[in-house]
Amino acid sequence: MGPKTEELISVLEQLATLLENDGATHWSLWMRKAQARLLDSDYSGITYLLSAYGGMGSFNDLVLGQSYDGGVFSWKPGHVELNQRFDKLRCYAAQLADAIKRSQG
Template sequence: MGPMTEQLIDVLDQLATVLESDGATHWSQWMRKARAHLMNSDYYGIEYLLSAYGGMGSLNDLVLGQSCIDGIFSWKPGHIELNEKFNALRSEAAALARAIKHAQG
């Protein structure tokens, strides 16, 4: 396993934790599944991860820190920092996955 893959695995761990902290279980499970493939040296983890990006309802569309109580929308405390961290990790994961894919030819 190369250093970029090790870095990506770490980023996926962090990303899953951030997603879980906001109740985004679908996407946290997606990151953990991609991570599991990579941990087993299965290149499919790269393709699987990249399939989360792009299109309607994709990881790119996700905004964390929202709540709706009794039909009233509100932002959770710390939503700005949460989304900044999420966006940075989401971008880093995509960049690493694309770099690994490119290196594989």
């Protein structure tokens, strides 16, 4: 396993934790599944991860820090910083996965 794959595994852990803490279980499970594949040296984890990006309702569209209480929308405290961190991790994961995919030929 190369250094970029190890870094991606770490980023996926951070993403999964961030998503779990915000209640985004669908996407946290997606990140954990990609991570598990990579930990097993199954590089289909790269393809699986990259399939989350793009299209309507994709991982690219996700915004964290929202809540509905009694049908009323509101932002959670710290939502701006949360989404800045999330977007940085989300973009970095895609960059690493793309680089690994290119290196695999």
